[in-house]
Amino acid sequence: MRRSMSGRGRWLWAWLPLGVAWVGCRAVGPGASEAEPGFVSLFDGRSLEGWQVVDGPPDGYVVEDGLLVCTERGGKLYTTRQYGNFILRFEFRLPEGANNGVAIRAPLGDDPAYVGMEIQILEETAALKGKWGPLRPAQFHGSVYDVVPARQGALRPPGQWNTEEIHVEGRQIRVRVNDQTVLEADLNDVRDPEVIRRHPGIFRERGHIGFLGHGDRVEFRNIRLKGLPDGPAGRTEGFTALFNGRDLTGWRGWVDPRKWAKMSAEERVVARSEADREMQRNWRVENGVLVYRGKGYDNLCTRGEYGDFELVCEWKIGPHSDSGVYLRGVPQVQIWDPYTPPVEGGREVGSGGLYNNQRHASRPLTRADRPVGEWNRFRVVMVGDRVHVFLNDQLVVRDTVLENYWDRGRPVPARGPIELQAHTTPVWFRELWIREIPTR
Structure with missing residues (x-):
């Protein structure tokens, strides 16, 4: 009571x-x-x-x-x-x-x-x-x-x-x-x-x-x-690492799922090979940190797929940077710079929101970003199509439906990869951990 x-x-x-x-x-x-x-x-x-x-x-x-x-x-x-x-x-x-x-x-x-x-x-x-x-x-x-x-x-x-x-x-x-x-x-x-x-x-x-x-x-x-003592970000209690801190093992390049759905088997082999080459060219590991150094839209995708889960990741960006985390392959938990002028186009609300939502809330409940260049931590919980997002231990998304950006008439897939979005600007990721929640 x-x-x-x-x-x-x-x-x-x-x-x-x-x-x-x-x-x-x-x-x-x-x-x-x-x-x-x-x-x-x-x-x-x-x-x-x-x-x-x-x-x-x-x-x-x-x-x-x-x-x-x-x-x-x-x-x-x-x-x-x-x-x-x-x-x-x-x-x-x-x-x-x-x-x-x-x-x-x-x-x-x-x-x-x-x-x-x-x-x-x-x-x-x-x-x-x-x-x-x-x-x-x-x-x-x-x-x-x-x-x-x-x-x-x-x-x-x-x-x-x-x-x-x-x-x-x-x-x-x-x-x-x-x-x-x-x-x-x-x-x-x-x-x-x-x-x-x-x-x-x-x-x-x-x-x-x-x-x-x-x-x-x-x-x-x-x-x-x-x-x-406080424990580590996600290294214990049922979590497994998505990133080993040394190389891109467990990751692959991104192919637009809308194009993928229309490809033949032969076309998919070619598209996958090209995407993996772009991944190797533009994503790298520097001092134990995943870094995007390209100028395009070359997301990094887990090879594994996940249903209901708890995800922990740390990230930082430079001025005017724009990125995000796709859940089950669907965009996205937003990452961007809310501080460097001019702050426009929605950046002022801060990171963590479900950016592509139209019928459900897309903005974070509060701006919890640390200054540009400092590390931030996401804790994302997804069960069914519902999402909680903590940014730096502040609840910025609470029990909100993630809409299927790729097909508005359908719910998000039951399973899918975790993806790190590349959006033409540098972004750094580390401490990527996931815990599957066996709710089904």
């Missing part, structure tokens, strides 16, 4: 491996335990320093007797910092019928249970009595809300303090309540197309931690966190 940290009074200093400098925090508050190595307090017991109220009244969260209290006014309370991999520990107390949640890897806007993730906080006595009507398994306490269900029965009776630990590392999420493991989730195991469509947040790499009030009083204390 989407309605939601430390030690004794001494200073703790710890290095968090999250690209942030030294952090000092004072651990105070009732029930505070001895400091665990590597953990820092997120709540000083006196103020909301390090936190921000979003989408709620200023008095939705207050400090009372060293406790962080979500009042009946509720709303969302987020950390000012963002986190990727971490272990979060805290204590909480629920009156009967209380509902809250813990946001993880969440952006500040929209509903964190969908654009981020929510670990459910829900008093189970009232839930089992039917206060909220019939609940789905993944709506009970400790669940990744509406995604992965937790085991019930670990909560103490209403009014008693509970302990909780949320361990988030890559795609692995573990939740322990009162020293009992209630959830062991591998997000790569989420294969239901409807869940993937509704919850793009399960693919986010980092974001804010928060408490999500829903009009019920809930008390927190002893809130502390240990940062864990």
Whole structure:
């Protein structure tokens, strides 16, 4: 139900491996335990320093007797910092019928249970009595809300303090309540197309931690966190490399599919040979990076074909460059320069949009490009004909149909290659990884 940290009074200093400098925090508050190595307090017991109220009244969260209290006014309370991999520990107390949640890897806007993730906080006595009507398994306490269900029965009776630990590392999420493991989730195991469509947040790499009030009083204390190293772009957890960093193995040249469909078998052999020669002439590997140096429209295509997948790639461009990534051979997730004047022809909206769409959204939700010449990262999720696109960990396309540019009257193919678009200007690609999602 989407309605939601430390030690004794001494200073703790710890290095968090999250690209942030030294952090000092004072651990105070009732029930505070001895400091665990590597953990820092997120709540000083006196103020909301390090936190921000979003989408709620200023008095939705207050400090009372060293406790962080979500009042009946509720709303969302987020950390000012963002986190990727971490272990979060805290204590909480629920009156009967209380509902809250813990946001993880969440952006500040929209509903964190969908654009981020929510670990459910829900008093189970009232839930089992039917206060909220019939609940789905993944709506009970400790669940990744509406995604992965937790085991019930670990909560103490209403009014008693509970302990909780949320361990988030890559795609692995573990939740322990009162020293009992209630959830062991591998997000790569989420294969239901409807869940993937509704919850793009399960693919986010980092974001804010928060408490999500829903009009019920809930008390927190002893809130502390240990940062864990961020993982590589896509080198683990089910991904395979599309580019080996040395040569063009696994790739071939591009032939316009409209022309291909009209060719004889003999003509196709000739066209394929010419396309591969152009690929070798214009695409090259420089210092482990794929680079296009030609002056034409010579896309680079994977030899393999893919159905439903998660794709990670990093790219950079020069001034006025124009490129993109074709999904199942259909153009395209757009790449271009939104900064170098004159900015015109749609470039001002930024990269990541489904450029050739006509009936469905073609523009990105926000401009998330880094400055020209810097590396950017796409994370693209495609299930059926629907696409999520993250650019630099910002959701720029959400659950949008990719239209078939080659044949507007037909849906996109069920399978097809990944293609890197060449558009007369230099473009660089690296860290190309793909994970097939067996939804069918």
